[in-house]
Amino acid sequence: MIYFDNAATTAIYPQVLKTYTDVATRIMGNPSSLHDLGTVATRMLQASRKQIADLLGKATSEIYFTSGGTEGDNWIIKGLAFEKKVYGNHIIVSDVEHPAVKESAAWLMSQGFEVDFAPVDSNGFVSLDALASLIRRETILISVMAVNNEIGAIEPLHQIAALLADKPTISFHVDAVQAIGKIPLADMLPQRVDFATFSAHKFHGPRGVGFIYMKKGKNLHPLLSGGGQESKKRSTTENIAGIAATAKALRLYVAETESKQVKLAAMKEVLLTALEAYSDIVIFSQRDGFIPNVVTFGMKGVRGEVLVHGFEAHEIYISTTSACSSKAGLASSTLTAMHVSPRLATSAVRISLDPDNNMAEIEQFLTIFKQLHAKFQKIQ
Amino acid sequence: MTNLNYSEILIRYGELSTKGKNRMKFITRLANNIREVLVEWPMVSVKSDRDRTHIFLNGAAYGPLSEKLVKVFGVQNFSPAIKVEKTMPALEAAVAELVKKVYLEGMTFKISAKRSDHEFELDSTELNRELGHTVMETIPYAKVQMKRPDIDLRVEIRPDAAYLSYETVKGAGGLPVGTAGKGMLMLSGGIDSPVAGYLALKRGVEIEAVHFASPPYTGPGSLKKAKDLASKLTVFGGDIQFIEVPFTEIQEEIKEKVPMPYLMTVTRRFMMRVVDEIRARRHGQVIINGESLGQVASQTLGSMVAINAVTTTPIIRPVVTLDKLEIIELAEKIDTFNISIQPFEDCCTIFAPPQPKTNPKLENAEKFEQRLAIDELVQRAVDGIMISQVSADAQVDTLEMDIQDLL
Numbered sequence: 001m002i003y004f005d006n007a008a009t010t011a012i013y014p015q016v017l018k019t020y021t022d023v024a025t026r027i028m029g030n031p032s033s034l035h036d037l038g039t040v041a042t043r044m045l046q047a048s049r050k051q052i053a054d055l056l057g058k059a060t061s062e063i064y065f066t067s068g069g070t071e072g073d074n075w076i077i078k079g080l081a082f083e084k085k086v087y088g089n090h091i092i093v094s095d096v097e098h099p100a101v102k103e104s105a106a107w108l109m110s111q112g113f114e115v116d117f118a119p120v121d122s123n124g125f126v127s128l129d130a131l132a133s134l135i136r137r138e139t140i141l142i143s144v145m146a147v148n149n150e151i152g153a154i155e156p157l158h159q160i161a162a163l164l165a166d167k168p169t170i171s172f173h174v175d176a177v178q179a180i181g182k183i184p185l186a187d188m189l190p191q192r193v194d195f196a197t198f199s200a201h202k203f204h205g206p207r208g209v210g211f212i213y214m215k216k217g218k219n220l221h222p223l224l225s226g227g228g229q230e231s232k233k234r235s236t237t238e239n240i241a242g243i244a245a246t247a248k249a250l251r252l253y254v255a256e257t258e259s260k261q262v263k264l265a266a267m268k269e270v271l272l273t274a275l276e277a278y279s280d281i282v283i284f285s286q287r288d289g290f291i292p293n294v295v296t297f298g299m300k301g302v303r304g305e306v307l308v309h310g311f312e313a314h315e316i317y318i319s320t321t322s323a324c325s326s327k328a329g330l331a332s333s334t335l336t337a338m339h340v341s342p343r344l345a346t347s348a349v350r351i352s353l354d355p356d357n358n359m360a361e362i363e364q365f366l367t368i369f370k371q372l373h374a375k376f377q378k379i380q
Numbered sequence: 381m382t383n384l385n386y387s388e389i390l391i392r393y394g395e396l397s398t399k400g401k402n403r404m405k406f407i408t409r410l411a412n413n414i415r416e417v418l419v420e421w422p423m424v425s426v427k428s429d430r431d432r433t434h435i436f437l438n439g440a441a442y443g444p445l446s447e448k449l450v451k452v453f454g455v456q457n458f459s460p461a462i463k464v465e466k467t468m469p470a471l472e473a474a475v476a477e478l479v480k481k482v483y484l485e486g487m488t489f490k491i492s493a494k495r496s497d498h499e500f501e502l503d504s505t506e507l508n509r510e511l512g513h514t515v516m517e518t519i520p521y522a523k524v525q526m527k528r529p530d531i532d533l534r535v536e537i538r539p540d541a542a543y544l545s546y547e548t549v550k551g552a553g554g555l556p557v558g559t560a561g562k563g564m565l566m567l568s569g570g571i572d573s574p575v576a577g578y579l580a581l582k583r584g585v586e587i588e589a590v591h592f593a594s595p596p597y598t599g600p601g602s603l604k605k606a607k608d609l610a611s612k613l614t615v616f617g618g619d620i621q622f623i624e625v626p627f628t629e630i631q632e633e634i635k636e637k638v639p640m641p642y643l644m645t646v647t648r649r650f651m652m653r654v655v656d657e658i659r660a661r662r663h664g665q666v667i668i669n670g671e672s673l674g675q676v677a678s679q680t681l682g683s684m685v686a687i688n689a690v691t692t693t694p695i696i697r698p699v700v701t702l703d704k705l706e707i708i709e710l711a712e713k714i715d716t717f718n719i720s721i722q723p724f725e726d727c728c729t730i731f732a733p734p735q736p737k738t739n740p741k742l743e744n745a746e747k748f749e750q751r752l753a754i755d756e757l758v759q760r761a762v763d764g765i766m767i768s769q770v771s772a773d774a775q776v777d778t779l780e781m782d783i784q785d786l787l
Contacts, residue, residue, distance in 0.1 A: 019786050019787070022786055034601070036600045040779060043779060043783060044783055047783045047787060051787050244786055247787050248787050
């Protein structure tokens, strides 16, 4: 089996799974309990939070646990809107955001907020001029992802931060779910960023756990009210095992990817060079300004889904551009936003690599691709 | 402090020099206390003689170790020293290097040489002259001053090697813990009792901490707090025995049979009896507590009379005349304050009556106590004590290591 769908989810590391089961079995207390077992659970929670904060270079008080990327995005977009609605009712999200962001924004429209979708250029980068022209006095939030999930474009966060430098009243949210471990911390979380979203299963942690970064002094209206956990900002009994496993996964992954960026880049280069030799292949993931883990391309006239199943028969797992929209049979929303024709957009497939993949797998993939390509060309 | 490669630390005694025949007992005890406090550096060795104690670092870093050493009672001051080969060229080179590192413009210096190896080519006067010359050559504008120089560069020629030192660090003073005998510290979770313990340690009293626990009215948090406090006290003189007294039965009995205004007085009298019995069994000589005059109802002179009447054992109250703010200042200095203010109820507060007698009458207390089986209750409590040793390295807590393992 070759697994090339790491942008959708990654396999949990064995050591991380061990932490999960060890903590789940050994640390049984509820952190809110007064007795010893509660204290132990609290210590575990605090140590996990500290480890994550340290790895991100942030304060422990700036890290809040969630159930994953979708909750993080929902919380920040909606929670911020309600927190700051007295100051304004306008928010801007980029046109290539994950549905968790776009749908949260769309829901806010139904609640009387005004939303603008900032356009991207033909490569998928948010257009700075267009973004600047959308900003108004009522704007309270701008949300732009750090790395696009469908094609791997690295969005110009530093430039957006510069654009917002003299606009302190606008909060800046970054969906960093696809960026963690792939681009340097400084590029993912420039100082100007107020909020960021993370999800554990994208870095070999457990599913159903994530966290957000909330800059000191900022606030979010809670979406979950109740027992007052997470400094009264997100009530619900803490998922201690999941949180500890997340802290461990992040530590291992950050160390792992840093040392393997060169390997990832080399694998991407081999893929690109090979694919470029086919005249009917269109590549959406460029070399410059894109992460090395993702290669998205389309074969003219062949629906992406067909290629996915073609590879699947050989136990090679890739995806149409995003796992979240692929079942719906929709064209890639990122490619659509890039004004790629609907026909070409439905042909797109995404290969997303992990430091654990290797060159032999790339070669095997390319061999199978050659066969599939010949077969599908004949059928056309 | 500069980054010099220290190989040993020379410890000087203060008050110990007045101890005459008992002096070696004090010195041996001090060496043992130092060993206990430095337990996390197994490579370190400690050797005492009549005038000095030497700590051989054997590769241990001086900085963190000196932070522990500075708290040990019985150390007047100490100097880290650099070991140098016993030849004039080596000594001259080392002296030159040292002054380059530590000399600042305008400072005065002197050389104090001592020669215990009389085979060495130069005597101490010659050494003073030669090495003084080396300093002047290295720093031509250096000024010599015999009385109170800024840098007193001490050179010792010993049988094994030569030693250079210039820095004198003030120690904690006091007497080595254990040289004054043993006392029982009544350790609650409050602010005052750890400070009382610290002050008793300072005068050389070895303490055993007696803590009254009333589960389930007091929780594990309250017990852990008391142990953490005891652990903070170990840095001044080494390990402490921690004695947990099961006090629930006595408190319940008192609550049931004694009128409200006398609950507190009778409870304290029972504590005193229990701690005194423990003292007797464990060969302690005194009781130490954190009573401070006028702070609460049990600490009025009238209350003290009534409570004290159950024993003839001396009771030391080191903070009795201090103001609360003075006690807090000390608690902060010895790093117990932040533990003490953690909100766990202790056995003193759980059955506290709303209006305790501030001036209880001894005969009333005695009268009410006749309803209780005093001796049996005390014996049962003393028979049920649990003893554990709190060590200087108890701060390395195992849960933390577990958590770090998991993460």
